Amino acid sequence: MIPASDQDLEQVQAQFQALVMPHLDRLLGFAARRTRSSAEAEDAVQEACVRAWLGFAGLRDPAKVRPWLYCILRAVLADNCERDGRRQRLVSITRLEDEHEALVGGDDDAVLVEVDGRLTSEVIRAALADIPEDFATAVEMHDIDGFKYQEIADILGIPIGTVMSRISRGRRLLAGAIAANQRAWLRDDGKGERQAEARRAARAVGIEAQGGLRS
Amino acid sequence: MSEQQGAQRAWRWNDPAREAERQAQHELLIDLLGAYVDEELPPETASQLDAHLVGCARCRREVQLQLAVRDTLAATPMAPARPALRDRILAATTTLPQASAAGAVVGLPAVDVHPGDATSRTGRRSLLRRLTTWLVAVAMLAGGWAVWHSVAGADRARVTTLGTPTASVPLLAAAAADFRRLGSADLPGPARDLDAVRAAVGVPVEPLTGPSVRLLGAWTTSLVGVPTAVLAYRWDDRLVVQYIVPDQLFFRHPAIRAAAASHHRVGATDGNVGLVAWPLAAAGSVLVGEGSPERLSGALAR
Numbered sequence A: 001m002i003p004a005s006d007q008d009l010e011q012v013q014a015q016f017q018a019l020v021m022p023h024l025d026r027l028l029g030f031a032a033r034r035t036r037s038s039a040e041a042e043d044a045v046q047e048a049c050v051r052a053w054l055g056f057a058g059l060r061d062p063a064k065v066r067p068w069l070y071c072i073l074r075a076v077l078a079d080n081c082e083r084d085g086r087r088q089r090l091v092s093i094t095r096l097e098d099e100h101e102a103l104v105g106g107d108d109d110a111v112l113v114e115v116d117g118r119l120t121s122e123v124i125r126a127a128l129a130d131i132p133e134d135f136a137t138a139v140e141m142h143d144i145d146g147f148k149y150q151e152i153a154d155i156l157g158i159p160i161g162t163v164m165s166r167i168s169r170g171r172r173l174l175a176g177a178i179a180a181n182q183r184a185w186l187r188d189d190g191k192g193e194r195q196a197e198a199r200r201a202a203r204a205v206g207i208e209a210q211g212g213l214r215s
Numbered sequence B: 001m002s003e004q005q006g007a008q009r010a011w012r013w014n015d016p017a018r019e020a021e022r023q024a025q026h027e028l029l030i031d032l033l034g035a036y037v038d039e040e041l042p043p044e045t046a047s048q049l050d051a052h053l054v055g056c057a058r059c060r061r062e063v064q065l066q067l068a069v070r071d072t073l074a075a076t077p078m079a080p081a082r083p084a085l086r087d088r089i090l091a092a093t094t095t096l097p098q099a100s101a102a103g104a105v106v107g108l109p110a111v112d113v114h115p116g117d118a119t120s121r122t123g124r125r126s127l128l129r130r131l132t133t134w135l136v137a138v139a140m141l142a143g144g145w146a147v148w149h150s151v152a153g154a155d156r157a158r159v160t161t162l163g164t165p166t167a168s169v170p171l172l173a174a175a176a177a178d179f180r181r182l183g184s185a186d187l188p189g190p191a192r193d194l195d196a197v198r199a200a201v202g203v204p205v206e207p208l209t210g211p212s213v214r215l216l217g218a219w220t221t222s223l224v225g226v227p228t229a230v231l232a233y234r235w236d237d238r239l240v241v242q243y244i245v246p247d248q249l250f251f252r253h254p255a256i257r258a259a260a261a262s263h264h265r266v267g268a269t270d271g272n273v274g275l276v277a278w279p280l281a282a283a284g285s286v287l288v289g290e291g292s293p294e295r296l297s298g299a300l301a302r
Helices: A006-032 A038-054 A062-084 A093-104 A110-118 A121-128 A133-143 A149-156 A160-209 B003-014 B016-037 B043-054 B057-074 B083-095 B121-143 B145-151 B170-183 B194-201 B254-261 B293-300
Strands: B159-161 B213-223 B226-235 B238-246 B265-270 B273-279 B283-290
Touching (some): A006 A038, A006 A062, A038 A062, A038 B083, A093 A160, A093 B057, A110 A160, A110 B057, A121 A160, A133 A160, A133 B057, A149 A160, A160 B016, A160 B057, B016 B043, B043 B057, B083 B254, B159 B293, B170 B238, B170 B265, B170 B273, B194 B226, B194 B238, B254 B273, B265 B293, B283 B293
Antiparallel strands (some): B226 B238, B238 B283
């Protein structure tokens, strides 16, 4: 049934805006972590909001608006992903689990303390792209978006035990990815330092060959 | 290697059965440690883990890791959505049909609808049905456009009052100020060639037509630093002035965009001056004159 009058329509619009707009920032953050640019993320959120508006009657319980919106946004992102044929940059799970094992399976805490001390939002955000989507989604929904386990189970349509497992394992994979990335950075830093040293040495040799520094 | 670590390694090698048992226990517990730190486990399970952690350094490290990852992610800064995105969404909700009943969200008994319904096949079919219905309706509307326009008068004729002060919309404020300047001086010379005006502003310029509207003159000026076509008319024995500006200037302010998206004219007042703004095919138009925007809108009736 279409709202009988302009006044009714305005009332529904006001209800929609009051329920949906407060969640825009978080929806955008969720989309931004799954798209290649902020423009794509904005388009996805706008599309989700339009779908939400068209299906506003499907929302019976205003208290469930946030999981409902995430549900719609995930559908939009899935459609876009299918359309664009995009693939995530994934690292082998076995490799990440090996890295994680090195963090917690040793006899001392030194490596763990080292990784813990270097954890930043940027580092962990980069690592999120390395782990499979199922794990990343569960972890993000809990740790960033603040959903409870049962809400995540409802949104993703999976048993709560699976949510539990995905969050726990997802964080382990994240830690593994961070450790692997740090190892790579350290290698790159060492390589860069060696190259800089080689350049300095080459310059010194060149200067010497030209007869020393000019005053 | 410390003496204690050496002893631990020796113990492991010396008692492979216990080591295997411990490893099996880890495999069982490790997937629960996330829920343990999130306090999502039943109390009795959490107590069992408490007891296990006392004697297991590896699981304690795992807990530390889970906490570190969780807390770092929780502290991830959240970038606010740009106002332009909010405006686009608000505009969409005012232009697209809303298929639900008014009060569907609040006022009906709360039914625990699974949120997944929105993406379920049923939900998708339902959405497709609604979209199809809407597209059919759009096609019918397009077919009946001419009849609707001539008989009933377009909804575009409806004037929506600007939600913000006129002074906060630079285009409208500049148009009102320019109109006042014109009101206190002679109009610029004889009417210029409209083609020359079009060429100067780079946007299509079509004068208003109507039984009691007569073009007095056309020239160019600059509003908010943008070349603007100015068309002065005699309407109902009074002077009204139309400013035609490029899209970029017209759609610059969100209040204008929102009203334009809803296919309504924007009405505003600045003292005794009324303003009516509406989008053209490839430009925007602001009509300024003395009186209310609703009355001024009468000059646009054909």
